[in-house]
Amino acid sequence: MNTTRRDFLKLSTLGAATSVLGFDLAPAYAQLRQLKIARATETRSTCPYCSVSCGVIVYTIGDRAKNVTPQVIHVEGDPDHPINRGTLCPKGASLQQEIFNDRRLMKPQVRRPGADHWEDISWDQAIDEIAHWVKKTRDETFVERDAQGRVVNRCEGIAWTGGCTDTNEFN
Ligand code: SF4
Numbered sequence: 001m002n003t004t005r006r007d008f009l010k011l012s013t014l015g016a017a018t019s020v021l022g023f024d025l026a027p028a029y030a031q032l033r034q035l036k037i038a039r040a041t042e043t044r045s046t047c048p049y050c051s052v053s054c055g056v057i058v059y060t061i062g063d064r065a066k067n068v069t070p071q072v073i074h075v076e077g078d079p080d081h082p083i084n085r086g087t088l089c090p091k092g093a094s095l096q097q098e099i100f101n102d103r104r105l106m107k108p109q110v111r112r113p114g115a116d117h118w119e120d121i122s123w124d125q126a127i128d129e130i131a132h133w134v135k136k137t138r139d140e141t142f143v144e145r146d147a148q149g150r151v152v153n154r155c156e157g158i159a160w161t162g163g164c165t166d167t168n169e170f171n
Contacts, residue, residue, distance in 0.1 A: 037074055044078055047092040051169060054092055055081025072099050134158065 040059035047054045055078035062070035075096045079086035088095070098104065108126035109118040121129070141157025162171030 040073055041070065044081075047088065047095060049091050049095075052083065052089075054078075054084035054088055056088065056092065056095060072096060 037059045040061050041064075043058045043060065045056050045058050047056050057076055057078050058072055059074040059076075060070035060072050062068050064070075077084055077086040077088040077092070107120045108123060110121050110126070110129065111118045137157045138155050142153075142155050144151065144153055146152050
């Protein structure tokens with residue numbers, strides 16, 4: 001039987017039950033997957049990115065000691081979840097990156113007026129500074145009535161922006 005490279009890749013990708021080589025590849029695929037998560041703890045969770053709330057399974061390894069943080073080794077859609085039945089959109093499929101990506105911010109940062117860089121600050125300092133500037137800006141820009149004298153009670157001096165790791169609703 002003549003098999004082109006394209007045929008081989010196509011069949012392999014589809015996980016064909018019987019390979020072009022004449023033997024069944026399915027057990028090998030199953031074993032590969034099994035090895036990856038064999039000793040992992042399975043935790044069911046919910047994708048945090050949007051209100052669709054797809055179910056995910058987070059696989060972690062660790063010795064379960066209280067002072068050891070388990071390491072995430074794999075995240076996938078939960079096939080038993082009634083909302084997504086194991087599927088995830090591209091954003092949800094990249095969920096593991098929210099944990100592993102070396103560009104993930106672990107601390108609040110601030111860029112001071114005139115500065116050309118961001119600096120790390122503590123959570124306490126961030127909350128204190130945010131509270132200070134929100135109160136000051138609100139007091140300075142609060143509008144009780146519009147030009148026609150109608151009561152509006154609005155703050156026109158503060159705007160918010162969100163990012164891709166915030167939920168759609170938060171943004
Ligand atoms: S996987 Fe996609 S659709 Fe599902 S909750 Fe996450 S972001 Fe929303």
